[in-house]
Structure formats: C-alpha cells, structure tokens
Amino acid sequence: MAVTLHSAAPHHLPAFITGPGETDVLMTVMAVVLVVAVLAVGLLFLRLHTLPERMAHRSHKLQFEIVAVLGLLALFTHQHIFWVAGLILALIDIPDFGNPLRRIAGSAERIAGIPPDKGADDVPDETGAVFAHPEEPQPLPPPAPKVVPVRPGR
Template sequence: MGQSVHPAAASTHLPAFITAPGETDWLMIAMGMFLLLFVLAVGILYLRLHALPDRLAHNKVQLEVTCVLGLLAMFTHMHIFWIAGLLLALIDIPDVITPIKRIAGATEKIADRAEVEREELGERPSGPVIEPRNSAAA
C-alpha cells in the first residue's frame, strides 16, 4: 500500500459535465426535463395519430364504427382494428336511403295524381278499393 498516485495522473482540466461532490448536476436535470417533454410529446403525437380515423369519418354511422374500432385497437393492441377504422374513414359510403325515399315520394305523388284524374273523369278504379285502417267511420 505504499504506492502513491503519480502526480501527472490527476488532471486539473475535467469536462464540464463532471460535478464536484455536493454540487448540483445540471446535465442530469436538463436531461430529465428533456426526457419528460419528449415522453409527453410522443404521447400527444400517439393519441393524435390514434384519433385520426375519428376525425376523418364523414357521417354518424361511420364515425361510431370508426370509434369502436379505435377503442378496440387501443385496448387490445391489435393494429388491424386501427387500420380497418382508417380505411373505413377514408372510404365514402354512398347514401342509398335518400334516393330510395325520393323515388318512393315521387311514386306516391304520381299515384295520388292518377287517382285524382280518375275521380275527375268519373272513372272507377280498376282494382279493389282499399280503405284506410284509421277511418273516421270506424
């Protein structure tokens, strides 16, 4: 144990990130704040990306199905649900019910007009007469 450290072994010039005992380690504090901000930014980015199909949905039914698929993807960690929700949100589902309702309304108008014209001419309907169920005579 009689060996001593060579005087040239210890340097007086130390890097700035090495702190003396009892002093504050500013590099550790800076890296801790950077890590906290980075984790927060990645979390926000992940949640915004995860909610992307919900923001792209066009109508109410599409939005509801996309939201359910997004929740399934988030809780099961199966990305196929998120991909299915994104594809569903990107596809415009055609509106089939509105044209059918318009066709039905136009057909009713045509039928009413034909009935009025027959009544004006004094013709009797060729088919059986159907009485309404909620008539005032009943």
C-alpha cells in the same frame, strides 16, 4: 487540508463530473429533456391515433360514429387492424341509398294517386277494405239513427 488527486487521475476533469455534495446539472437537464420527450411522443401518438376520427368529423361522414368506435377499440385492445379499418372508413364515402329509394317510393305513390303524407297502409284497395296496422284499434261504425214512429192524425 488540501485535496490531492490520485497520481493516475487526470489533472483536468470534464465539466459534467461534479464534486461530492454538488448538484449534478447534467442529470437535471437530462431529466427535463426526458420528461419533455415522453410527453411529446405521447402527444404525437394520440394525435396520430385520432387521425381517422378527425378526418371523418371534418368531412361530415355518415360513418363518423363507426370510425370513432373503431379508434377506441384500437386504443384499448392494441389491435392495429381496427385503426386501419377506421382510417379506410374515414377516407371513403359510403353511397346514400336512402334518398334515391325515398324518391322512388314517392314517385310510385304519386303514380298510384296516394297523397304524399299517407302511406300505402292507409289507402283503401279496390275492394274498399282499408289496411291498418294491427296494433291500431279499428274505428267503430257510426251508430244507426233512431227511427221515431210518427202517428198519423196527431
């Protein structure tokens, strides 16, 4: 039995139109392209999302953990301000205040004559009293020596 076309139908059909029971190649190709495109966009989004964290990790910033937490907050809450704050923290250097203060404290201890390994709490003041931490027990005074009476003549 010969298949006859409708009189209004064109005699030459385009290649993307398939016959009944045949595999639709265009739909299969487009499904693969769609899956690859979704995976590529997702990967691009995650790479862009972790940009501040990678920048802070590469430059060994002190605030790396804060940048990482801000990135997670931005990911789970969809608040872009957390991502922007993490990016700004990754780009700036927070000044190190601890090292200059330690050097000032060490110089002041040297001027006062305090050994470097001792703190101000373990050094006696002018009255001779030793300042100790309240949770530390005070040392007991040494026991008095026993006096043995000596009898003359023996």
